[in-house]
Amino acid sequence: MxxxxxxxxxxxxxxxxxxxxxxxxxxxxxxxxxRTLEEGxxxxxxxxxxxxxxxxxxxxxxxxxxxxxxxxxxxxxxxLLDLASIDAAVERVYAEWGRIDLLVNNGIYQGPGIxxxxxxxxxxxxxxxxxxxxFANVHTIxxxxxxxxxxGEGCIINVVSESGMIDPPAAAGxxxxxxxxxxxxxxxxxxAGVLKVEYADTPLNFFNMEPGLVMTEAMDMRPDREDFINFxxxxxxxxxxxxxxxxxxxxxxxxxxxxxxxxxxxxxxxNLVPEWQPRRRSKS
Numbered sequence: 402m403x404x405x406x407x408x409x410x411x412x413x414x415x416x417x418x419x420x421x422x423x424x425x426x427x428x429x430x431x432x433x434x435x436r437t438l439e440e441g442x443x444x445x446x447x448x449x450x451x452x453x454x455x456x457x458x459x460x461x462x463x464x465x466x467x468x469x470x471x472x473x474x475x476x477x478x479x480x481l482l483d484l485a486s487i488d489a490a491v492e493r494v495y496a497e498w499g500r501i502d503l504l505v506n507n508g509i510y511q512g513p514g515i516x517x518x519x520x521x522x523x524x525x526x527x528x529x530x531x532x533x534x535x536f537a538n539v540h541t542i543x544x545x546x547x548x549x550x551x552x553g554e555g556c557i558i559n560v561v562s563e564s565g566m567i568d569p570p571a572a573a574g575x576x577x578x579x580x581x582x583x584x585x586x587x588x589x590x591x592x593a594g595v596l597k598v599e600y601a602d603t604p605l606n607f608f609n610m611e612p613g614l615v616m617t618e619a620m621d622m623r624p625d626r627e628d629f630i631n632f633x634x635x636x637x638x639x640x641x642x643x644x645x646x647x648x649x650x651x652x653x654x655x656x657x658x659x660x661x662x663x664x665x666x667x668x669x670x671x672n673l674v675p676e677w678q679p680r681r682r683s684k685s
Contacts, residue, residue: 404430404472407649408494408501410479410541411508413437414458416560416612419642420505421463425472427646432494432501433463434479435508473498481508481537482529491544500552503649504545506538506589507560515582516573527581534585538592546596546605554604556649559593560641561609561661562586590661597659608648609661612641635680636665643673 407424411417412433421431436442440459460476467474475498477490494501510533514526542557549555565587569577589609596607614635644664648654668674 404428405502406430406432406494406498406500407503407505408432408434408491408545409505409507410434410481410537412463413460414456414463415507416615416638416641417505417507418458418463418466419638420507420645421474422466422470423639423642423646424503424649425467425470425474427650428472429503429649430473430475430498431467432475432477432490432498433460433467434477434490435460436478436480438476438478479508481510481533484537484540487537487541488544491541495548501545501548502552502555504541504549504555504557505560505645506541506558508533508537510534510585514579516579517581518573519580522579522581530581530585531588534582535588538589542592542596549605550600550603556606556608557593557596558608558610558645558648559589561590561611563611563613565590566611593661594659606648606655606658608654608657608659610641610644610648611661611663612636612644613663613665615641636668637674637677640665640668640674640677644668647671647673 405428407421407429409417409421409431412421413435414437417433417435421433425431437458438460440457440462442459460478464474464476475494477493478486479490480486491501510530512529514522514530517526538559546557562583564578564583569583571577573579593607593609600607615638616635641664644662644667648657648662665679668677669679
C-alpha cells in the first residue's frame with residue numbers, strides 16, 4: 402500500500418488548511434476541498450452578513466504548501482450546499498487515488514443566519530445552516546464509510562464546536578453565537594459516539610474534535626473579534642491541526658474512539674505545540 406490519503410473539507414484556509422499541512426508533515430497525501438479554488442473568489446453565502454468580500458486563502462495555495470512538503474495534493478472545488486459536488490469529489494478521489502483513509506469534516510456554512518437572534522431567523526436560514534453543517538457531513542460520511550469498511554481501516558474526525566454544548570456568554574454579535582449555528586453543531590456532536598456503537602466490531606476510529614476559539618482568517622474579520630478573545634482567549638491554528646494529526650496517527654488515539662476531544666486541553670496535556678501557552682479567559 403502507498404501513502405495514506407486524507408480528505409478534508411473547508412481546507413482553503415483556517416483549521417482545514419492547517420490540518421492539511423500537519424497531515425502532510427505526517428506523511429499523508431491530502432485531498433483539499435472547499436469552494437475557493439483560486440485566490441480572491443467570493444460567494445454569496447460566504448458571509449454571515451451577505452457580504453461577498455473574499456477572505457484570504459485558496460485551495461491552490463494550500464495544495465502548493467502540501468506539495469512543498471513532498472506530498473501529493475489534490476485540490477477539488479466542493480460546495481457543502483451541493484450534495485452532487487460532494488459525490489463528484491469523493492468519486493474523483495477514488496478514481497484517481499484509489500482510497501480515503503481519513504475524513505476530516507471541517508467545512509461549515511458561513512452564510513446569513515448563523516449569528517442571527519431567534520426573532521430574525523428565517524426558515525431558509527435554518528435550512529441552509531443545517532444543510533451545510535449537518536446534512537453535508539452525514540452525506541460525506543455515507544459516501545466514504547462503506548469503502549473504509551471494505552479497506553479494513555479508516556478514521557473520521559468531525560470538527561465540532563463548544564457552541565453546541567453550552568449557552569453563549571453573550572448575545573450574537575457581542576461575543577456569543579446564534580441559535581441556529583449552535584443547534585447545528587450540537588447535532589453533529591452526536592456523530593462520533595453513534596458511529597462507535599454502530600461499528601464497534603470494526604477497526605475504524607471516530608472522533609469529534611472541538612478546537613476552541615482559534616485565530617483563523619474568519620475570526621480576524623469579525624467585528625466582535627475582541628469580545629470573543631476576551632471571553633475565550635484563542636489559540637493559533639497549529640493547535641487544533643496538531644490534534645487532528647495526533648488523532649489520525651497516534652496508536653493510543655484508539656483509546657479515545659467515539660469521544661469529543663477538546664483540542665486545546667489535549668494539546669497542552671500532550672505538549673503537541675511546545676511553544677504555545679493559552680491566554681487566560683476573562684471571568685467577566
